Amino acid sequence: xxxxxxxxxxxxxxxxxxxxxxxxxxxxxxxxxxxxxxxxxxxxxxxxxxxxxxxxxxxxxxxxxxxxxxxxxxxxxxxxxxxxxxxxxxxxxxxxxxxxxxxxxxxxxxxxxxxxxxxxxxxxxxxxxxxxxxxxxxxxxxxxxxxxxxxxxxxxxxxxxxxxxxxxxxxxxxxxxxxxxxxxxxxxxxxxxxxxxxxxxxxxxxxxxxxxxxxxxxxxxxxxxxxxxxxxxxxxxxxxxxxxxxxxxxx
Amino acid sequence: xxxxxxxxxxxxxxxxxxxxxxxxxxxxxxxxxxxxxxxxxxxxxxxxxxxxxxxxxxxxxxxxxxxxxxxxxxxxxxxxxxxxxxxxxxxxxxxxxxxxxxxxxxxxxxxxxxxxxxxxxxxxxxxxxxxxxxxxxxxxxxxxxxxxxxxxxxxxxxxxxxxxxxxxxxxxxxxxxxxxxxxxxxxxxxxxxxxxxxxxxxxxxxxxxxxxxxxxxxxxxxxxxxxxxxxxxxxxxxxxxxxxxxxxxxxxxxxxxxxxxxxxxxxxxxxxxxxxxxxxxxxxxxxxxxxxxxxxxxxxxxxxxxxxxxxxxxxxxxxxxxxxxxxxxxxxxxxxxxxxxxxxxxxxxxxxxxxxxxxxxxxxxxxxxxxxxxxxxxxxxxxxxxxxxxxxxxxxxxxxxxxxxxxxxxxxxxxxxxxxxxxxxxx
Ligand SMILES: Nc1ncnc2c1ncn2[C@@H]1O[C@H](COP(=O)(O)OP(=O)(O)OP(=O)(O)O)[C@@H](O)[C@H]1O
Ligand SMILES: [Mg+2]
Numbered sequence: 001x002x003x004x005x006x007x008x009x010x011x012x013x014x015x016x017x018x019x020x021x022x023x024x025x026x027x028x029x030x031x032x033x034x035x036x037x038x039x040x041x042x043x044x045x046x047x048x049x050x051x052x053x054x055x056x057x058x059x060x061x062x063x064x065x066x067x068x069x070x071x072x073x074x075x076x077x078x079x080x081x082x083x084x085x086x087x088x089x090x091x092x093x094x095x096x097x098x099x100x101x102x103x104x105x106x107x108x109x110x111x112x113x114x115x116x117x118x119x120x121x122x123x124x125x126x127x128x129x130x131x132x133x134x135x136x137x138x139x140x141x142x143x144x145x146x147x148x149x150x151x152x153x154x155x156x157x158x159x160x161x162x163x164x165x166x167x168x169x170x171x172x173x174x175x176x177x178x179x180x181x182x183x184x185x186x187x188x189x190x191x192x193x194x195x196x197x198x199x200x201x202x203x204x205x206x207x208x209x210x211x212x213x214x215x216x217x218x219x220x221x222x223x224x225x226x227x228x229x230x231x232x233x234x235x236x237x238x239x240x241x242x243x244x245x246x247x248x249x250x251x
Numbered sequence: 252x253x254x255x256x257x258x259x260x261x262x263x264x265x266x267x268x269x270x271x272x273x274x275x276x277x278x279x280x281x282x283x284x285x286x287x288x289x290x291x292x293x294x295x296x297x298x299x300x301x302x303x304x305x306x307x308x309x310x311x312x313x314x315x316x317x318x319x320x321x322x323x324x325x326x327x328x329x330x331x332x333x334x335x336x337x338x339x340x341x342x343x344x345x346x347x348x349x350x351x352x353x354x355x356x357x358x359x360x361x362x363x364x365x366x367x368x369x370x371x372x373x374x375x376x377x378x379x380x381x382x383x384x385x386x387x388x389x390x391x392x393x394x395x396x397x398x399x400x401x402x403x404x405x406x407x408x409x410x411x412x413x414x415x416x417x418x419x420x421x422x423x424x425x426x427x428x429x430x431x432x433x434x435x436x437x438x439x440x441x442x443x444x445x446x447x448x449x450x451x452x453x454x455x456x457x458x459x460x461x462x463x464x465x466x467x468x469x470x471x472x473x474x475x476x477x478x479x480x481x482x483x484x485x486x487x488x489x490x491x492x493x494x495x496x497x498x499x500x501x502x503x504x505x506x507x508x509x510x511x512x513x514x515x516x517x518x519x520x521x522x523x524x525x526x527x528x529x530x531x532x533x534x535x536x537x538x539x540x541x542x543x544x545x546x547x548x549x550x551x552x553x554x555x556x557x558x559x560x561x562x563x564x565x566x567x568x569x570x571x572x573x574x575x576x577x578x579x580x581x582x583x584x585x586x587x588x589x590x591x592x593x594x595x596x597x598x599x600x601x602x603x604x605x606x607x608x609x610x611x612x613x614x615x616x617x618x619x620x621x622x623x624x625x626x627x628x629x630x631x632x633x634x635x636x637x638x639x640x641x642x643x644x645x646x647x648x649x650x651x652x653x654x655x656x657x658x659x660x661x662x663x664x665x666x667x668x669x670x671x672x673x674x675x676x677x678x
Contacts, residue, residue, distance in 0.1 A: 050633045053625070078635035090630035094648025100631070103644065108635035143648075160634060 001199040002026040002049075002168050007060035009041075009048050009224075018044045020224035021060065026168075026217075029196040033210055034203045035238050036221035042203045043087050045221075046172045050084040051077050064168055078104075079111040081167030085157040085174050087203075092144040097156070100144045101126060101163055108164060129162045133189050150177030158189045169193070170201045175209040187212030207239035220246055258293035265294055265313060272400055278365035281377040285397035288381075292390050301387055304568040304600040305539040309481040309507040310391060310453070316506075317424045318452035318479040327447050327473055328665060333416040336403055340421055341428030341450050343401050347420075355409025356442065361402035361431060372404040372433045379459040379487035383513040387543065392485040392511070395457040399431030405444075407436040407466070419448035419475075426451035432458045436466035438491070443659070444468065449475040449482065456484045464491040464518055469498075471662050476503035476673070478535065485511045492518030492548070499657045501666050502529040502538055503673050509539040516579075519549040526556040526656030530670065531565035531597075532677045539568035540588075546579040546609075553583070558653040559590040560646055561597035562677065569601045569618065577608040584614035591649050592622055593642075639678040646674055 002024070009019035018041050026032050034042055048055050049062060051074035062069045069077055092100065106116040117125070130140060133155045145153050154174050161169055171190070175183055190200065190213050202213060210218075210232065218234040219226045222243065227250045228234065238246070254262075266289075271282045295307040309316070336358070337347040343360050351358040364370040377396040383389060405415065417432065428451030436442060440463075450456060462468050474482065482505060490496050502508055512525045529538040544553045559567035569588035590599035601618040623645055631641035650670060657663040 052629050052633075073638065074629060074632035075635050075637045075641075078633055084633055086630070086633075090626050092624075092627045092630065092645070092648065094651045095644055099644075100634075103640070104631070104634035104636050107637060107640060111635065111637075164634065 001028045001030070002062070002064055002201070004062045005060050007045075007048070007062060008058045009044060009055050010058055012054050012056050018055075018224055019048070022221075022224070022226055024219065024226060026199045026201060028199060029194075030217065031194065031200040031202065031213060031215045032217045032219060033215040033235060034201065034219045034221050034226075035205065035235060037243050040221045041224045042221055043172055046084050046170045046203065049077075049170060050074055050082060075107065075111070078164070078166070079108045083161050083164055083166035083169045085154075085161060085169070085171040087172040087176070089145050089153040089157055091146045093146050095144050097142055097144050098126065098140050101160060104160070105163055126163065129159055132192070133159050133162075134185060135159055151179060151182045154178055155182065155186060158186050162189060162193060165193075167197060168199050168201070170203070172203045173205065174202070175204055175206060183209065184212065207235045210235050222247060254291065254293045258296055261296070261311075262290060262293045265311060266290075269398060271397060274365040275368050277368070277370070277373045278376065281373075282397050285377055285393050288384075289390060289393045289397055292388050292393065294390050294394070295388075299388075301541075301570070304570070304602070305509055305537065307391070307509075310455070310483045310509065315425055315427045315453040316479060316481070318421075318449070319424065319477050327669070328416065328445055328662065331414065331416075331445075331661065333414045333445065335416045335418050337418045337420060338401065338430065338450060340423050340426040341401060341430055341454070343403070353411050353413070353415075355407065355411035355440065356415065357406040357408065358415070359404045361399065361404055361433070364404045370404070371406060371435065375433045375435060375459050375461055376431070379461065379489055380457060380485070382489070382515065383485070383487045383543075389485060389511060389513070391455055391483045391509075392457050392487070395429055395431055395455050395485070399429045399457070402431040402433070404433045405435070405442070407434070407440040407442045410441045414443035414445050416445040416447065419450040421449065421451060424452055426453075428454045428456075430454070430456045432456075434458065434460040434468065436460070436462050436468055438463040439465045441467045442469070444470045446470065446472040447475070448473075449477045449480045452479070453481045454483070456482075458484070458486045460486065460488040460496065462488060462490045462494045462496050465493045466491070467495040469658055470496070471499050471657060471659070473501040473666060473669070474505065474508065478504045479506050481507040483509045485513065488514040488523070490514060490516050490518065490521045490523055493520045494518060495522040497524040497656065497658060498526070499653075500527040501669070502527070503669065504531060504536060505529075505538060506535050507537050509541065511541045511543075513543045514553070515545045516548050516551040516553065520551070521548060522552045524554040524556075524656055526554070526653045528558050528650050528653045528666075528670065529567065530560040530673050530677070531567065532562050534564035536561070536565035537568070538566070540571070542571040544573050544584070546573070546575045546582045546584065548579060550581040551579060551583070553585070554656070555586040555588070556653045556656050557588040558650050559599060560593065560650070560674070561590055561599060562593035564596040566597070567599045569599075569603070571602075571616070572604040572606065573614055573616070575607040575609050575612050575614065579609045580611045582609060582612040582614065584612070586616035587652070588618045589649070590620050591646060592620060639675070642678060643671060643674040647671060
């Protein structure tokens with residue numbers, strides 16, 4: 001599904017290397033987790049995959065189903081099936097959540113040559129999905145993320161993911177800011193989307209999320225590289241011992 | 252202060268060959284008075300403080316440059332049931348217009364009102380304009396009072412069931428149009444007045460509105476989308492106790508537009524809202540909103556909400572003032588002027604002013620210049636919304652606060668659609 005090879009990334013504005021050769025391969029239907037110390041480059045990886053300005057790829061590649069991602073505009077990547085749940089979802093005053101969702105769904109459909117969703121079908125679908133995530137009608141009407149609590153913003157990200165039905169979902173610290181119940185809700189939302197044709201890359205600091213969303217593979221990222229890859233037990237090891245041992249082991 | 256020679260000469264030159272139209276006694280007096288005032292004041296000059304950001308040359312010169320309004324303006328508000336008063340090249344066209352009989356209003360063509368020896372318009376024509384000359388000179392309005400060739404006088408005596416629609420059309424691309432309308436709302440009456448299109452290649456339009464106690468006037472004015480037009484408008488209003496005046500203007504394109512809005516709140520608990528949106532692309536776009544609201548009564552509420560979208564060396568100007576006179580306690584005055592610059596060449600010049608002589612008031616003003624929020628743009632794009640569409644969405648969000656000033660949802664929606672179309676064409 002997603003294949004990242006030797007990815008080197010630096011900032012456009014300053015001469016600072018952030019990703020220093022990332023290799024990662026996620027098969028269809030798999031769930032991978034990335035853990036790693038603050039500032040190791042996890043969010044940067046997610047931004048570079050989704051096409052944010054300000055980063056320069058100096059070496060390496062990233063493909064989604066063998067299609068070069070790095071050459072595309074962000075909207076093309078989205079239409080190709082990539083989705084990023086932001087670590088910090090963005091507030092957009094003046095743009096209604098519903099309008100936003102509908103515009104996004106139909107823009108993706110259009111660019112794939114599919115028919116747009118009718119207003120009625122869309123409304124039905126949104127209401128059903130929102131209900132599962134305990135997002136009330138009022139939140140749907142309000143401007144995108146404006147005045148939403150931290151947890152509400154994260155749930156709103158999952159709602160978008162559910163509506164857009166992407167193939168490759170990157171979740172950047174979707175668990176941060178969630179209370180215990182919301183964490184369960186969000187995990188259930190994610191698990192409901194798990195399927196053979198859909199893969200996940202879950203960035204997190206905590207084992208707790210991985211209790212709910214069981215990963216097939218866990219990667220440890222440090223200083224711009226994946227330094228260790230293993231099974232779910234690797235997350236437990238981090239939870240118990242921190243990163244010191246792993247960092248020492250590789251250096 | 253004596254008029255500078257250069258101004259006196261320019262004014263004299265401009266007036267060569269211009270004569271006051273033949274009218275009855277009262278109108279001739281009003282027009283002659285205006286002509287005298289104009290000669291004493293002189294036409295505006297780019298060195299005048301009030302014209303610091305806008306060069307009036309295109310508005311006052313002897314030459315009229317041809318406009319493309321003929322080809323670009325398309326009918327608007329077609330779905331709305333209304334009474335249309337149509338002006339072609341600045342001349343009222345009775346055949347093209349609807350039957351002006353409507354319960355609750357009396358409509359007289361200005362030329363007919365002025366031919367009569369006695370007419371109610373006598374108490375307003377040039378009167379609100381004259382009051383509006385203090386403390387700032389507005390010579391283009393005086394010139395209008397002296398030389399206006401047509402217009403309508405609307406006397407509102409009830410609550411008409413539908414809006415009046417003054418619709419401007421052109422059949423020539425070089426017309427130089429001077430129109431003057433007078434609107435008098437009796438106490439407790441209501442009117443929605445639509446004013447659409449571009450009157451001429453060059454236009455000078457004055458609207459005097461007397462909004463008596465408990466009356467309501469809604470004014471919605473899409474000014475068309477011709478590129479080469481030059482337009483000067485003045486709206487002078489007097490607003491009584493518990494009366495409401497709401498005026499909204501949309502301008503798309505326009506080589507030179509100066510819209511002045513001058514309102515005096517003379518009755519307690521009155522409400523005055525004035526809003527505007529303009530969108531401009533290119534160095535041949537210059538749009539100036541100049542507003543002066545005077546609070547001279549208790550507990551008045553005024554709002555000025557102006558938003559501009561500018562690109563490619565387009566220029567936007569806002570001069571807005573709230574004057575709160577001594578004794579106008581509990582005034583609530585709000586003023587916001589913002590522009591969104593879609594690239595680095597465009598410019599926005601703003602002069603917001605508060606002048607307050609009462610101690611128990613709440614007035615605020617703000618002016619900002621900004622660009623599209625890159626973070627929001629990326630967020631939208633990451634969800635699959637193409638850049639151009641995302642920019643339009645964010646731009647409309649920026650404009651929303653101003654469009655919200657239009658009370659009628661259907662009208663607001665239509666203007667919003669027009670803006671969306673413009674933004675898509677100019678992406
Ligand atoms: N636009 C930028 N300008 C300056 N520094 C940046 C920029 N983007 C990323 N960095 C730096 O790159 C490094 C990696 O940041 P990144 O956000 O990817 O870390 P992270 O692994 O997601 O951390 P966290 O766990 O705290 O979310 C940090 O040192 C960060 O300060
Ligand atoms: Mg991060």
